[in-house]
Amino acid sequence: MEQIHISYARQWIEDDDIQQVVQTLASDFLTTGPQIERFEAALCDLTGAGHAVVCSSGTAALHLACMALGIASGDTGLTSPNSFLASANCIELCGGRADFVDIDSYTLCMDPEALADYCRNNSAPQVVIPVDFAGTPADLPAIQALGREYGFHVIEDAAHAIGSTYTHNGKTYQCGSCAHTDLAIFSFHPAKTITCGEGGAVMTNDKVLADRLRMLRNHGMVKSPDLTSDAADTDLHGPWYYEMHALGANFRITDVQCALGSSQLTHLGRFRDLRRKIVHTYNLAFKDDDRLILPPKALAKTACPHLYPIQFVRGSRTRKRIYQELADHRIFCQVHYIPIYLQPYYAKKYAYSRGKCPEAETYYSRALSLPLFAALARDQVAYVIKTVKELL
Ligand SMILES: Cc1ncc(COP(=O)(O)O)c(C=O)c1O
Incomplete structure (x- = not known):
């Protein structure tokens, strides 16, 4: 063995990954180009989800997901205490209150019984964010059933779980498929199974949510079609015209990162x-x-x-x-x-x-x-x- 230094996690970058990155660096687009859609399509292929919106990190993905659901002041969001800070901070960043329900001591993921207890004894939350800890899927079907009973949305934090599957009623689902959730997120930090350097994605089967996520990812900006302002028709404006319909920010990821992500996904x-x-x-x-x-x-x-x-x-x-x-x-x-x-x-x-x-x-x-x-x-x-x- 060479000089020993074994860390708990590490990326694996191979020649084909490097080639993809170099090709993208030499291309016309470093950001907001074709690599974004290519990576999004590959994530949809993997998971079976209808829409992927890639962004700058898993943290950004959680923040965007809460924004897209309209989490705001006065709302409560629940997550697992056994997670990284980002799983809770996204709720606070939207002005809501983050609260926590205990884990199941075997799966180490959110305990649906503890969630049911919380809902019985408190006013129901607006959003619940179960975390697929270590790659083990949380009990998403049970949490979805509670969501229907108590009226909350579900975001799967699948930052640890790209490529994991779970079975429900004899059918197998990929983590991130959104078969039992409104939204799911991935992280592509180098400690995770595949990496973009930094990066994240929000998955959903809801086109309205996907459109909203894309708008929020880019400052809440809308370019045609469907512009609502009369100003678009005046002589002052032209084809460059855009409008801001919601408060967003720059949550974008680069084409260079997505080229790496698409290549990593093949591994x-x-x-x-x-x-x-x-x-x-x-x-x-x-x-x-x-x-x-x-x-x-x-x-x-x-x-x-x-x-x-x-x-x-x-x-x-x-x-x-x-x-x-x-x-x-x-x-x-x-x-x-x-x-x-x-x-x-x-x-x-x-x-x-x-x-x-x-x-x-x-x-x-x-x-x-x-x-x-x-x-x-x-x-x-x-x-x-x-x-x-x-x-x-
Ligand atoms: C469970 C979980 N959620 C979210 C995140 C945030 O992802 P990122 O580091 O890409 O912002 C992490 C990162 O460690 C994580 O472990």
């Missing part, structure tokens, strides 16, 4: 198989160790695994020691995630405190994500396993 099947193989190897190595709790089984079977989160039964001291000692062995793990509501912004603003979501807190206290990425070599996986076993 998704291989990346998924390699990731599953690593998950399987970790599972086999650790399965009889009762000091560890392994990730849900779906991760090796139907998911395209993004993370490999293990839990140390002995708790946070063991986790901290092993995190530090793995770093001494040049294995750089991560912890996903500190329950979002314990962040000072949320804790101070809403008096959220410890005990609010006990399952997410217990999980956080003992979790560690071991290295997982498609290019992780077999001897590196063996080295991680051997080191973890020794340190335990």
